[in-house]
Amino acid sequence: MKFKSILVAIVFGSSINAQVTGTNSNTNEPMNTAQNIISGNGGKITVSGYGQIDYNQQFADSVRHNGKMDVHRLITFFGYQFGEKTFFVTEIEMEHVKELYVEQAFVQHNINQFLNFRAGLLLIPMGIVNEYHEPTTFNGVERPNIDGKIIPTTWREMGFGFSGKFNAASLKYQLYLVNGFLSYDGEGKLRGTDGFRKGRQKGAESIFSFPNLSSKIDYYGIKGLKLGLSGYFGKSQSTAYEGLNYDNEAAVSHADSTIVGTSMIGLDFRYKVKGFQARGQVIYANNSNVKAYNSLTGKDLGEEFFGYYIEAGYDVFRFFKKDLNLELNLFARYENYDTHHKVYSEMDQNLSFDRTDITVGAGLKLANGAVLKIDYQRFTDLDINTAERNQINAGVAVWF
Amino acid sequence: MKTIAFCLTLCLFTFNTSDIDWLSVNAKKKLDRTISKIWKDKIIFKKEILIPIEDQKKLGFKVKDQSLYEIIIEDQIEGFLFIDSKRSKFDLFDYMVVLNKDLSIKKVNILVYREDYGGEICSPTFLKQFNGKNYQSKLKLGEDVQGISGATISCRQSISGVKIITKKAKLLRENGYL
Numbered sequence: 001m002k003f004k005s006i007l008v009a010i011v012f013g014s015s016i017n018a019q020v021t022g023t024n025s026n027t028n029e030p031m032n033t034a035q036n037i038i039s040g041n042g043g044k045i046t047v048s049g050y051g052q053i054d055y056n057q058q059f060a061d062s063v064r065h066n067g068k069m070d071v072h073r074l075i076t077f078f079g080y081q082f083g084e085k086t087f088f089v090t091e092i093e094m095e096h097v098k099e100l101y102v103e104q105a106f107v108q109h110n111i112n113q114f115l116n117f118r119a120g121l122l123l124i125p126m127g128i129v130n131e132y133h134e135p136t137t138f139n140g141v142e143r144p145n146i147d148g149k150i151i152p153t154t155w156r157e158m159g160f161g162f163s164g165k166f167n168a169a170s171l172k173y174q175l176y177l178v179n180g181f182l183s184y185d186g187e188g189k190l191r192g193t194d195g196f197r198k199g200r201q202k203g204a205e206s207i208f209s210f211p212n213l214s215s216k217i218d219y220y221g222i223k224g225l226k227l228g229l230s231g232y233f234g235k236s237q238s239t240a241y242e243g244l245n246y247d248n249e250a251a252v253s254h255a256d257s258t259i260v261g262t263s264m265i266g267l268d269f270r271y272k273v274k275g276f277q278a279r280g281q282v283i284y285a286n287n288s289n290v291k292a293y294n295s296l297t298g299k300d301l302g303e304e305f306f307g308y309y310i311e312a313g314y315d316v317f318r319f320f321k322k323d324l325n326l327e328l329n330l331f332a333r334y335e336n337y338d339t340h341h342k343v344y345s346e347m348d349q350n351l352s353f354d355r356t357d358i359t360v361g362a363g364l365k366l367a368n369g370a371v372l373k374i375d376y377q378r379f380t381d382l383d384i385n386t387a388e389r390n391q392i393n394a395g396v397a398v399w400f
Numbered sequence: 401m402k403t404i405a406f407c408l409t410l411c412l413f414t415f416n417t418s419d420i421d422w423l424s425v426n427a428k429k430k431l432d433r434t435i436s437k438i439w440k441d442k443i444i445f446k447k448e449i450l451i452p453i454e455d456q457k458k459l460g461f462k463v464k465d466q467s468l469y470e471i472i473i474e475d476q477i478e479g480f481l482f483i484d485s486k487r488s489k490f491d492l493f494d495y496m497v498v499l500n501k502d503l504s505i506k507k508v509n510i511l512v513y514r515e516d517y518g519g520e521i522c523s524p525t526f527l528k529q530f531n532g533k534n535y536q537s538k539l540k541l542g543e544d545v546q547g548i549s550g551a552t553i554s555c556r557q558s559i560s561g562v563k564i565i566t567k568k569a570k571l572l573r574e575n576g577y578l
Contacts, residue, residue, distance in 0.1 A: 046491075084424065087491065108515075108516060113426075137552070163516055165520075167523055172520065224547070224548075226550060272542060273546055
């Protein structure tokens with residue numbers, strides 16, 4: 001009963017909101033809501049969402065492959081405004097229909113334009129897609145693979161920190177203290193093929209033993225261009241420390257071998273002018289204590305990760321009619337990423353982790369926030385025993 | 401005595417926004433600064449333009465109280481000031497548009513941007529693109545106005561806001577209010 005009334009309140013609240021904040025006519029009057037917010041009268045709920053529905057079909061090798069049809073992601077955002085300066089945002093995700101996750105849940109308090117405080121489950125600002133992962137904002141049915149194998153998108157952890165803007169300089173900064181990856185919970189979690197991916201704690205009863213620092217600076221002072229510099233520094237977390245006696249040197253030494261230190265640096269750019277768009281990023285990660293970690297856990301984690309991608313696209317409908325509201329973006333992306341960029345001398349470098357992906361495709365933008373996508377991907381790596389893989393993808397992407 | 405005279409002069413030079421109740425203190429300060437920067441070393445007055453409700457109905461749009469002003473310098477109307485709010489992804493931002501006498505845009509500024517995402521639209525590089533435009537100007541995102549990645553919704557909304565204001569201004573002029 002209580003749930004029902006909450007649901008009614010949410011739906012009712014959002015419909016009122018939508019009505020008041022309608023956007024595209026001369027008669028709209030957002031002032032009402034503004035005054036409402038400013039005077040702090042009552043709260044305000046916002047509902048938003050995105051969805052990514054995919055079809056993946058591997059083809060052109062010696063064996064048959066079934067296609068995969070997947071409601072990959074369905075997400076609901078709820079925002080709640082507490083008066084003028086404070087709001088709460090949650091992003092709740094249904095993945096592959098059956099998995100439920102919370103991707104963001106934080107309170108933000110705006111102290112002034114230079115300084116906002118944020119706490120809760122936060123997105124780690126690293127590269128482009130981890131923060132801006134709504135499917136209508138990137139080309140291709142699937143996210144770039146660097147944003148998966150090196151940056152474990154969607155990478156989110158618990159913590160707090162500050163963000164702010166210096167408008168005159170066109171700079172934005174973010175600085176957060178968060179909990180790190182879980183590298184050990186009785187067995188090793190981090191591994192060669194996708195580095196930190198299995199170590200994400202996602203705010204689900206996260207273990208905290210050492211704070212990690214995440215930061216990003218964005219510059220947007222040149223028309224159409226956005227540049228980003230991200231950094232992530234810290235140590236992984238481990239259950240091996242729990243209940244450990246400080247005097248027990250052998251146990252402490254064992255526990256010390258279950259954690260990995262990480263420094264990750266990312267550089268990214270996005271450029272869009274007229275119908276042309278380009279973006280790219282370079283990511284480098286350096287891990288310490290890897291030898292001890294691998295020896296103890298039997299894992300094959302690399303010491304250095306390195307990857308980059310470059311992508312360019314063009315809206316070809318511009319040739320036909322300038323005022324057409326449809327867009328057809330043709331794009332190509334080249335990705336190279338290696339999670340065994342460097343390994344310690346006693347370890348065998350796995351060449352199949354040095355991967356190159358080429359993606360070419362098209363996105364038909366039906367309306368702002370609704371895109372039909374199709375692309376072809378070719379995956380190769382440096383291991384001579386690995387066969388080249390070919391795949392076509394098609395999908396629907398929406399964001400509202 | 402000198403100090404008092406100095407303070408008096410300073411007060412006179414400063415554009416007075418204290419009577420705009422719905423704006424926050426910081427928004428008022430920013431509005432004040434923006435206007436004072438446009439007309440440096442001038443004594444600037446503003447006078448609210450009030451449109452009767454019946455006339456608003458005839459015009460087909462609302463002009464809220466404390467949202468439209470004449471800018472007066474040395475007894476001459478030098479331009480018009482519109483203040484409004486518009487929605488970003490989750491929240492509203494307050495913005496100002498200063499129009500020249502011919503209703504072309506002199507300056508657009510964001511007074512308060514509340515949410516974190518999309519705040520890049522406060523960048524002068526982005527806002528400068530509106531200068532000189534009027535109700536006839538095309539303002540398509542990515543075409544006539546270059547957006548900022550990661551702030552597309554807010555870019556679009558600010559364009560929409562500016563468009564609405566230039567169109568309102570044109571209709572108000574045609575009906576003899578400006």
